Amino acid sequence: MENFRYLKPATLEDAISGKSEYGSRANFLLGGTDLLIAMDKGVVLPDAVIDLKGISELKYLEERDGAIYIGAAVTWTELLESELIKKYVPALWEAADLVASVGVRNTATLIGNICNAVPSLEGGAPLYVRNAVVFLEGKSGKREVVIQDFFTGVKRTVLGDDEMVTGLKIPVEAKxxxxxxxxxxxxxxxxxxxxxxxxxxxxxxxxxxxxxxxxxxxxxxxxxxxxxxxxxxxxxxxxxxxxxxxxxxxxxxxxxxxxxxxxxxxxxxxxxxxxxxxxxxxxxxxxxxxxx
Ligand SMILES: Cc1cc2nc3c(=O)[nH]c(=O)nc-3n(C[C@H](O)[C@H](O)[C@H](O)COP(=O)(O)OP(=O)(O)OC[C@H]3O[C@@H](n4cnc5c(N)ncnc54)[C@H](O)[C@@H]3O)c2cc1C
The missing domain is CATH 3.30.390.50 (CO dehydrogenase flavoprotein, C-terminal domain)
Incomplete structure (x- = not known):
């Protein structure tokens, strides 16, 4: 692993400002279960790693306004332990149940999973059938992208160099x-x-x-x-x-x-x-x- 600068912002604003300083030379870190392996193998060599786990604004899992909202820092284990997910998004709950093992699920996140964008990602299919909406935020502001438009190829997404995913929402359905x-x-x-x-x-x-x-x-x-x-x-x-x-x-x-x-x-x-x-x-x- 090469040397890199480790940033641990306490706010979303500081995370975005760090990313806009480094652009494509910085990677966000959530659970690190994809990123750290890629860095260890030398496949990804960022100048800076921006750790998002300390940002309380990214830690939400709630039902409001007819949707389930999931923040970027929510782990697979937290999804599994959520009665909201089990009741309103059972396919995602089943995917969470099948990701890796308990040690990985305790730190890895759904948002890290979609941002990593490998074809085998567990989070993809359950979000596709619910037309989930992904929240993006960067220096130039916020935007929302429906999940079907988020991926552009293997390990590629619509995220700009200065942008991050802050979370997503899944509409609640009646029957x-x-x-x-x-x-x-x-x-x-x-x-x-x-x-x-x-x-x-x-x-x-x-x-x-x-x-x-x-x-x-x-x-x-x-x-x-x-x-x-x-x-x-x-x-x-x-x-x-x-x-x-x-x-x-x-x-x-x-x-x-x-x-x-x-x-x-x-x-x-x-x-x-x-x-x-x-x-x-x-x-x-x-x-x-x-x-x-
Ligand atoms: C042993 C093992 C078993 C695994 N099994 C499975 C499995 O069964 N199914 C499966 O789907 N996956 C599996 N994975 C892969 C991995 O655990 C998942 O993809 C996980 O959900 C990634 O989340 P993370 O929080 O660790 O992401 P990280 O590694 O922190 O980040 C992943 C990527 O997304 C970027 N990123 C992170 N946060 C953001 C953000 N907010 N905005 C923009 N970019 C961001 C990072 O820079 C990095 O490029 C496994 C991994 C391991 C090591």
């Missing part, structure tokens, strides 16, 4: 069911080979998002359009799953072959559709499937 399904190579700490989130509301509007199977998370627009207004049955689910595959562009890598990813996405979308409809109808809560 809905949703689920997050992760495919990993083994039980326990592993990045996703593929991730699928499926959402349905009381009018049979469906939303389907997939991650780790394209350079950014994707929404399966054709499948959603095909299912719109229809009451789900196994035949419709099978057709929708085929259409969902048109949205992905998986690769073969160390974690999976392209063919296996395609095969499993077909199954995961079908299961996800059945699960979210059943949850909406029965009111069954999110389920924990993790071992560590």
């Amino acid at each position: 809905f069911g949703e689920v997050y399904i992760k495919m990993g190579r083994y039980e326990g700490e592993d990045l996703a080979q593929a991730g699928v989130s499926v959402y349905v509301d009381g009018d049979n509007n469906y939303r389907i998002a997939l991650s780790a199977v394209a350079i950014t998370p994707v929404r399966a627009a054709k499948a959603e359009e095909f299912l719109k207004g229809k009451k789900l049955n196994p035949e419709l689910a099978a057709e929708a799953a085929e259409l969902a595959l048109e949205a992905i562009a998986p690769i073969s890598d160390i974690r999976s072959s392209k063919e296996y990813r395609i095969h499993m996405c077909r199954i995961m979308v079908k299961r996800g559709l059945a699960a979210c409809v059943s949850r909406m109808e029965t009111g069954l809560p999110a389920l924990s499937t993790r071992l560590i």
